[in-house]
Amino acid sequence: xxxxxxxxLWLVRHGQSAxxxxxxxxxxxxxxRIALDGRDMDIPLSPLGERQAWALGDWFSRQPEVxxxxxxLCSPYRRALQTIHLFREAGGAAGDDPICADxxxxxxxxxxxxxxxxxxxxxxxxxxxxxxRLLGKFYHRPPGGESWCDVILxxxxxxxxxxLHYAGRRVMIICHQVVILCLRYVIExxxxxxxxxxxxxxxxxxxxxxxxxxxxGAGHAGGLVLVRYNDVSPLAAEGExxxxxxxxxxxxxx
Numbered sequence: 645x646x647x648x649x650x651x652x653l654w655l656v657r658h659g660q661s662a663x664x665x666x667x668x669x670x671x672x673x674x675x676x677r678i679a680l681d682g683r684d685m686d687i688p689l690s691p692l693g694e695r696q697a698w699a700l701g702d703w704f705s706r707q708p709e710v711x712x713x714x715x716x717l718c719s720p721y722r723r724a725l726q727t728i729h730l731f732r733e734a735g736g737a738a739g740d741d742p743i744c745a746d747x748x749x750x751x752x753x754x755x756x757x758x759x760x761x762x763x764x765x766x767x768x769x770x771x772x773x774x775x776x777r778l779l780g781k782f783y784h785r786p787p788g789g790e791s792w793c794d795v796i797l798x799x800x801x802x803x804x805x806x807x808l809h810y811a812g813r814r815v816m817i818i819c820h821q822v823v824i825l826c827l828r829y830v831i832e833x834x835x836x837x838x839x840x841x842x843x844x845x846x847x848x849x850x851x852x853x854x855x856x857x858x859x860x861g862a863g864h865a866g867g868l869v870l871v872r873y874n875d876v877s878p879l880a881a882e883g884e885x886x887x888x889x890x891x892x893x894x895x896x897x898x
Contacts, residue, residue, distance in 0.1 A: 647858065648807045649868050652814040653831075654713060655824045655854040656700070659693030659730075661723040664850070664889040680759060684751065684891070685721045692885065696851040697727040699882035701734025713737050713816035717806075719749040719823070727851070728818040737816070748802040751891060752822040755789025782836045792839075795826045803830060821848040821890060831856065831868050842873075847888035849876045 663680055680687065689697065704712050716737055718728045728743055757765055757772065766773045769786075776784040785791040806815060817827075825848070829839045848854075853875045856868035876886035 647811050647860070647866060649858050649866070650715070650806065650810050650813050650815040651858045652711075652713070653806075653856040653868055654816040655827055655856075656727070656731075656816060656818050657821055657824060657848045657850055657852055658689070658719070658721070658724040658727040658818055659696040660690045660850045660887045660889070661687050661693055661891065662690050663687040663723075663891055664690070664693075664887065668889050684758065687721070687723055689723050689726045692887065693723065693850060694726070694730060696879055696884050696887075697730035698734045699879050699884040700851045700853075701731035701736030703878040703882055704731070704737070705735030710814070713814045714741060715810050715813045715815040716741055716743045716818075717749065717815065718743055718745050718818045719751065719820060720745040720747050721751060721820070724749070724818045724820070728816075731816075731818070746802060746805075748798040749817065749819045749823055751820040752792070752795050753788070753790045755786040757786045757789060780836075780840070782840060792822065792826060792829075795822060796829060799823065799826050799830055803827075824848050824854055828854070828870075828873075832870060846874060847890055848874055849879075849886050849888040851879055852876045852886070852888075853878060 663684065714737065716728055716732065718724050725743070725745060731737065732739060732741065732743070756769065760768060765776075772784075772786055776786075782792045785794065819827075825839055825843055828834065828842065834842075854873045855871040855875070857871050858866060859869045860866040862869050879886050
C-alpha cells in the first residue's frame with residue numbers, strides 16, 4: 645500500500661494580529677467599520693501575536709525531531725508569514741527548511757463586506773444581510789467575495805498537492821480561521837451542519853494547534869485522523885495568553 649498522506653499534519657492559525665485588536669475595539673464601541681488602513685493581506689501581527697508565534701516555535705523546539713515539522717506551508721498574508729518565520733526562528737523547524745507561501749491558503753475573501761462589522765453590514769448592505777440569513781454562511785457569497793464552498797474548492801486542490809508532494813512528511817500549515825475549518829470539512833468528510841456546529845462552539849485560537857496523524861488502518865488506503873483541535877496548551881506552557889478574536893473582515897464570523 646502506497647501512503648498518500650503526510651505522517652503528521654498541523655494546522656495553525658496565525659498569531660493575534662493588529663486587525664484582531666481593531667475588530668474587538670470596533671465591536672466594543674458599536675462601530676460599523678473597523679478602523680484599519682490598507683489591505684487586509686498587509687495587516688501585521690500585534691506585539692502579543694509575535695510573542696505567541698515565538699512561544700509556539702519554542703515549544704516545538706523542545707519536542708523530538710519526529711514531533712516537529714519538516715515542511716512549512718503558509719498563507720501569503722503578512723500576519724501568517726510573520727507567524728511562520730518567527731516559529732522557525734524560535735526553533736520550531738530547522739532554519740534551512742523553506743517556507744512555501746501558497747495563495748490557496750489565503751483568508752476567505754469578503755468582497756464588498758470587507759472591514760464591516762455585523763451592524764455595519766446590516767446598515768450598508770441590508771440585502772446582503774438578508775441573503776446571508778437565508779442562505780447561511782456556508783453558501784452565501786458576497787459580491788466580489790467568496791462563500792465557504794469557494795474556499796473549500798481551492799483547498800481540495802491544495803490537499804491534492806500535499807498528497808502528491810509531501811506524502812510521508814511532517815507538514816505544518818499556517819493560515820486563517822475559516823481555512824482551518826474548511827480543511828477540517830474536507831479531511832474529515834464533514835457536511836454543512838457538522839462544520840457549522842464546530843464553528844459555533846468556539847473561535848479558532850491564535851497559534852492554536854489542530855493536528856492529524858496518518859493511520860494506515862483508517863479506510864482502505866489509510867487516512868488522516870484528528871488528534872487534537874484548537875489546542876492552545878503550548879502557549880499556556882510558554883506563559884503566553886491565548887486569544888481567539890476573528891479577523892477584521894470576518895466581523896460576521898465568516
